[in-house]
Amino acid sequence: MGAPSHLTLFDRPVLAIETSCDETSAAVIHGRTVLSNIVASQIEMHRKWGGVVPEAAARAHVEAILPVISEALLGANLDKRDLGAIAVTNRPGLIGALSVGVTAAKTMAYALKIPLLGVHHLEGHLLSTLALDNPPPFPHTCLIVSGGHTELIDVRAPGDYTIVGQTIDDAAGEAFDKGSRLLGLGYPGGLAIQNEARSGNSRRYPLPKGLSGDTIDFSFSGVKTAVLRLTQKEGPDLNIPDAAASLQEAIVSVLVERAMRAMDRLGSTALTLVGGVAANLELRSRLLKACEQNGYSFATPPVELCTDNAAMIGLAASYRLARGEHNEWDMDVYPNADL
Ligand code: KG4
Ligand code: ZN
Numbered sequence: 069m070g071a072p073s074h075l076t077l078f079d080r081p082v083l084a085i086e087t088s089c090d091e092t093s094a095a096v097i098h099g100r101t102v103l104s105n106i107v108a109s110q111i112e113m114h115r116k117w118g119g120v121v122p123e124a125a126a127r128a129h130v131e132a133i134l135p136v137i138s139e140a141l142l143g144a145n146l147d148k149r150d151l152g153a154i155a156v157t158n159r160p161g162l163i164g165a166l167s168v169g170v171t172a173a174k175t176m177a178y179a180l181k182i183p184l185l186g187v188h189h190l191e192g193h194l195l196s197t198l199a200l201d202n203p204p205p206f207p208h209t210c211l212i213v214s215g216g217h218t219e220l221i222d223v224r225a226p227g228d229y230t231i232v233g234q235t236i237d238d239a240a241g242e243a244f245d246k247g248s249r250l251l252g253l254g255y256p257g258g259l260a261i262q263n264e265a266r267s268g269n270s271r272r273y274p275l276p277k278g279l280s281g282d283t284i285d286f287s288f289s290g291v292k293t294a295v296l297r298l299t300q301k302e303g304p305d306l307n308i309p310d311a312a313a314s315l316q317e318a319i320v321s322v323l324v325e326r327a328m329r330a331m332d333r334l335g336s337t338a339l340t341l342v343g344g345v346a347a348n349l350e351l352r353s354r355l356l357k358a359c360e361q362n363g364y365s366f367a368t369p370p371v372e373l374c375t376d377n378a379a380m381i382g383l384a385a386s387y388r389l390a391r392g393e394h395n396e397w398d399m400d401v402y403p404n405a406d407l
Contacts, residue, residue, distance in 0.1 A: 069197070071162065074391045075198075075206070075226060075387055076387065076391075077099045077100060077111050077386040077387055077390050078099070078152060078153060078385070078386045078387075078389035078390045079099070079390070080095055080098070080151070080152020080153065081097070081098045081103065081144065081145065081146055081150055081151050081152055082096065082097050082098070082151065082152060082153050082154070082155055082382045082385055082386060082389065083095075083096055083137070083141070083148075083151050083153075083154050083155070083176070083234075083382075084096070084097060084154075084155040084156070084157070084187075084378040084379065084381040084385060085133075085137070085154070085156040085157070085169040085172060085173050085221055085378055085380030085381070086156075086157045086169065086189070086192070086376060086377060086380075086381045087123065087129045087133065087157065087161075087165050087166060087168050087169030087315075088157045088160070088161025088162065088165060088166055088169075088189050088376070088378060089120060089161055089162060090110040090111060090125050090165075090376075091107050091108065091109050091110065091121045091375070091376040091377070092107075092108040092110070092128070092129050092132035092133055092136050092168075092169075092179060093105070093106060093107045093108070093136065093376065093378035093379075094106050094133075094136045094137045094139070094140035094378050095140055095377065095378035095381070095382050096141065096143070096144035096146060096151075096380035096382070097379055097382035097383055097386065100199060100383065100386075101199075102199050102373075102379045102382075102383075103143070103144035103145075103146070103313075104139075104140045104141075104142075104143030104144040105140070105143075105372070105373075105377055105378060105379040106136050106139045106140045106143060106378075107161075107372075107375075107376070107377050108132040108135075108136050110125060110128045110173065111255075111256060112149070112247075113128060113318065114255065115254065115255055117255075118249060118255050119255055120162070122162045122163075122164055122165065123164065123340075124163070125162055126138075126162070126164030126165050126167070126168055127164045128257075129165055129168035129169065130168055133168055133169065133172050134172070136352060137172065137176075139346050140257050140378070144272075148176065148181065150179060151180060151182060152182060152183075152389075153177075153182050153183040153184070153185060153385070153389050153394070154173045154176055154177040154180075154182060154183070154184050154185070155173075155184075155185045155186075155381050155382050155384075155385030155389070156169050156170050156172075156173035156184070156185070156186060156187065156381065157169060157186075157187055157188075157189045157192065157381050158170050158186030158187065158351035158399060158400070158401050158402065159186065159188055159189065159401065159404075160188075160189060160190075160216075160402060160403055160405045161189055161401075161403065161406050162403070163401055163403045166316070166401040166402075166403075169331070170186070170399065170401050171273055172399060174399070176277070178397065182200035183389060183394035183406065184394060184395050184397070184399065185385045185389055185394050185395055186395045186399050187381045187384050187385050187388075188384075188405060188407055189376075190212060190217060190219075190407045191227075191229075191384040191402075191407060192380035192381040192384045193214065193342040193344060193380060194210050194212060194221065194223065194229070194266050194340075194384070194407075195226065195343050195375075195380065195381070195383050195384040195387075196369045196374070196377075196380035196383060197340045197342060197367050197368070197369055198383045198386075199369060199373055199379065199380075199383060200367055200369060202367070203330050203367070204338050204340050204365065204367040205338050205365075206223065206224065206225050206226070207222065207223055207224045207225065207336065207338075208223050208336065208338035208339065208340055208367075209221065209222060209223065209232075209327070209330055209331055209334055209336040209338065209339050209340070209343050210223050210339075210340045210341075210342060211323065211339065211340070211342070211346075211355075212342055212343045213239070213240040213241065213323065213328045213341070213342075213343045213344070213345035213346055213351075214239060214240075214241050214343035214344045214345060215239060215241035215242060215245065215256075215301075215344055215345075215398060216239050216241070216242075217234075217235075217241075217343065218234060218235040218239045218240045218241075218286050218288070218323075219231050219234045219235075219407075220232050220233035220234070220284055220326065220327060221407075222301075222329045222334055223340075226387045227387070227388070229294055229407055232321050232330055232333070232334065232407070233283075233284030233285050233286070233326060233330055234285060234286065235285065235286040235287065235288060236279070236285055236286070236287050237287050237288060237289040237301075238287075238288040238289050238292060239288065240286070240288060240319055240323060240345045241258060241344055242288065242290055242292075242321065243275040243288035243292055243315075243319050243346045244256075244257040244258040244261050244315075244316075244345065244348075245257035245258070245296075246262050246292045247261060247291070247292060247295045247312075247315045248260045248312075249314060249317075250292075250295045250296055250299050251264075251295065251299065251311055252308070252310055253308070253312065258344065258345060258347065258348060259347070261312045261315060261316055262316065262348055262349060262350065263311040264308060264309050264312035264313075265309065265313035265315075265316045265350070266309075266313075267309045268307070268308075268309030268310045268311070268312050268313030268314070269307075269309075269310045269313055269314075270310075270313035270314050270316065270317035271314070271317075272307065272310035272311070272314055273298055273310060273311055273314040274314065274318075275291050275294045275295065275314050275315060275317075275318040276290045276291055276294050276318070277291070277318055277321065277322040277402055278290055278291065278322060280281045282327050282329070283326070284329050284330045284333065285326075285370070286322065286323075286326060288319065288324060291315065291318050291319065293315070295311070295315060296377055298311060299311075315347070316350055317398060319351075319352050320348065320351045322353075323351060324354050324355055324358050324396045327339060327341075328358050328362065331344075331362065331364055336364070337363070337364050337365065338364060338365045338366075338367070338368075339355065339359055339365070339366050339367075340367045340368065341366070341367075341368040342374060343374060344370065344374060344375045344376065345369055346369070346374040347371045347374040347375055352368055355368075361377075
């Protein structure tokens with residue numbers, strides 16, 4: 069199965085680097101093929117603080133970046149001189165963390181005399197679906213759900229994105245993470261809630277679903293407050309698996325409902341699901357079912373391409389590099405940046 073016909077991808081191997089938050093990652097991709105994708109997670113380190121500590125993240129990236137790059141080249145069975153370009157996340161993210169990846173990328177690209185390209189982290193998530201055997205058609209609608217973002221995007225073509233719905237407060241990932249902390253399930257919360265929810269009754273504690281009415285925006289701050297109230301009201305009697313299942317249900321059901329509404333409004337027939345929360349098995353299966361019922365196609369990357377990784381950064385760079393886009397050596401890092 070080839071790439072969508074109007075999508076021309078860079079014809080040389082690309083080394084991609086991602087250090088925007090708490091994963092140090094390097095990958096080698098060639099066209100739509102992921103040759104290697106190495107992720108060194110800092111989760112164990114940040115767990116004891118209950119969240120990501122920016123200073124500690126940057127220092128850990130410094131320690132991990134060179135071995136991770138070497139491992140990515142080794143995994144792809146390539147020498148650095150085989151590379152045609154270097155892509156790196158330069159926005160948005162933790163500034164110190166981003167700087168580590170960008171400095172490594174600049175140094176290598178300069179030494180190897182090959183193009184350097186800065187990539188928007190969210191465009192990486194958005195185009196992670198290119199790695200699939202059957203990549204989604206363009207145009208399509210994309211639901212991005214991560215620790216910092218919850219957005220419904222009208223994807224007309226690579227690089228042509230319009231946000232049609234978004235959260236007005238917390239991101240879906242934040243709702244998982246904060247809920248998990250309140251339930252004593254630790255950090256990061258998504259996987260912990262998913263695992264706990266398996267043996268829980270999702271109807272036990274009905275939780276609010278945020279905005280009401282005919283909207284395709286989201287609000288997740290209310291569910292967090294409701295979980296807090298629940299823990300205060302029930303105290304030691306709170307059934308944790310039931311609470312986890314109820315929280316997952318509140319988040320997942322609203323994501324599915326708004327995605328289907330957006331599809332209908334846009335007249336779209338293809339949906340993609342990307343970002344860290346896309347790793348959630350309940351969300352994946354419920355969206356697949358809803359798409360099947362409505363006659364829509366549905367695509368979501370394998371779980372390891374949903375959470376932060378460098379392969380998605382290389383995939384998003386590939387079509388831009390093919391168009392001759394690149395950055396100069398003074399390329400900067402940006403903590404905040406629109407898609
Ligand atoms: O995309 P990502 O790895 O990093 C950001 O760019 O934010 O997303 C991280 C988020 C965290 O909030 C984490 O709890 C959530 O993704 N997550 C999950 C699951 N795995 C990770 N949420 C729900 N279910 C999961 N299985
Ligand atoms: Zn991410």
